[in-house]
Amino acid sequence: MNGDSDRGGRNAPHEDALAARTEMLPLEELVQHPAGPVTLDDREGVFAHSFKCASCQLEYVVMSWRRSRHRAANTYCPECGEVTEKMHWRACLSDSQELVTDGTCVEIFNVVPAGRDAELIDVPKTG
Numbered sequence: 001m002n003g004d005s006d007r008g009g010r011n012a013p014h015e016d017a018l019a020a021r022t023e024m025l026p027l028e029e030l031v032q033h034p035a036g037p038v039t040l041d042d043r044e045g046v047f048a049h050s051f052k053c054a055s056c057q058l059e060y061v062v063m064s065w066r067r068s069r070h071r072a073a074n075t076y077c078p079e080c081g082e083v084t085e086k087m088h089w090r091a092c093l094s095d096s097q098e099l100v101t102d103g104t105c106v107e108i109f110n111v112v113p114a115g116r117d118a119e120l121i122d123v124p125k126t127g
């Protein structure tokens, strides 16, 4: 049996190997951004911040235009509802500082995996 229940809370071998290859990001990179949404003026590219929560093992991805806005030290686990210890991988999908909609660069809307069969279940309240 190779399910999660027999792993004893430890990473699978491929996860350990991946973690060993992952560059540890200096905390100085954690640049505090002013409150509020990231705007096009703030854009550094398209980044996929992948996390694995050490408490509940949830794996999730935060897509951002900012390289270092989301770090383990300031990102809430959606399941735990708090900032937890976690693994963090970062991939740069585009280094374009401009929003490119002609298909020549990866944009967040190209990679968010909602799919056309996804059901819209929440919408923001409008003011």
Ligand SMILES: [Zn+2]
Binding pocket: 053, 054, 055, 056, 057, 058, 077, 078, 079, 080, 081, 084
């Ligand atoms: Zn968690």
